[in-house]
Amino acid sequence: EADIYQTPRYLVIGTGKKITLECSQTMGHDKMYWYQQDPGMELHLIHYSYGVNSTEKGDLSSESTVSRIRTEHFPLTLESARPSHTSQYLCASSDRDTGEIGELFFGEGSRLTVL
Amino acid sequence: AQSVTQPDIHITVSEGASLELRCNYSYGATPYLFWYVQSPGQGLQLLLKYFSGDTLVQGIKGFEAEFKRSQSSFNLRKPSVHWSDAAEYFCAVVWGGYNKLIFGAGTRLAVHP
Numbered sequence: 001e002a003d004i005y006q007t008p009r010y011l012v013i014g015t016g017k018k019i020t021l022e023c024s025q026t027m028g029h030d031k032m033y034w035y036q037q038d039p040g041m042e043l044h045l046i047h048y049s050y051g052v053n054s055t056e057k058g059d060l061s062s063e064s065t066v067s068r069i070r071t072e073h074f075p076l077t078l079e080s081a082r083p084s085h086t087s088q089y090l091c092a093s094s095d096r097d098t099g100e101i102g103e104l105f106f107g108e109g110s111r112l113t114v115l
Numbered sequence: 116a117q118s119v120t121q122p123d124i125h126i127t128v129s130e131g132a133s134l135e136l137r138c139n140y141s142y143g144a145t146p147y148l149f150w151y152v153q154s155p156g157q158g159l160q161l162l163l164k165y166f167s168g169d170t171l172v173q174g175i176k177g178f179e180a181e182f183k184r185s186q187s188s189f190n191l192r193k194p195s196v197h198w199s200d201a202a203e204y205f206c207a208v209v210w211g212g213y214n215k216l217i218f219g220a221g222t223r224l225a226v227h228p
């Protein structure tokens with residue numbers, strides 16, 4: 001069973017607030033990812049990291065930022081939330097050493113609503 | 116650009132009936148293909164994957180999928196659906212060889228008793 005945790009699971013917040021979505025994994029995985037998921041739409045990669053101090057933007061432009069100071073932790077931050085940021089955010093990880101391409105372990109998601 | 120298409124947004128089947136979920140991809144070379152399942156309120160779980168070799172792959176929970184290069188398809192099947200299979204199913208393809216997946220829009224499966 002995967003050990004990857006996201007908090008909060010649900011967040012309702014007003015426009016202009018700063019928010020941080022937390023993601024932690026206890027598997028020692030090097031690679032971590034953030035996907036954005038809207039109903040009826042594809043999951044879109046917004047950020048990824050191949051290890052500590054490594055972060056890259058994904059194929060969907062996002063106003064959020066991420067950091068990777070510790071292997072197990074990959075938080076996502078929105079400096080000033082807007083209604084257009086309303087979505088579900090999924091965090092995932094994988095172990096580069098296994099060679100198991102594409103086998104991602106997902107957290108349960110953080111559903112963000114910006115009023 | 117690589118893309119994944121799941122033509123069916125919603126599918127409803129009766130418990131015990133067979134199931135086939137469609138997936139088509141657009142990619143220059145043979146991709147690495149995956150099916151993930153997302154139960155309500157949960158994260159995504161890997162069902163099965165295809166890299167090479169035998170084009171019929173077996174996964175968890177009694178699912179299988181068949182890669183057909185001529186049709187650019189990777190359809191998911193199950194001979195007898197259980198009520199617990201109600202979930203959303205995502206087809207995905209690896210992009211760029213860096214463990215970055217491209218997902219389809221998903222198919223939501225409902226199971227009638």
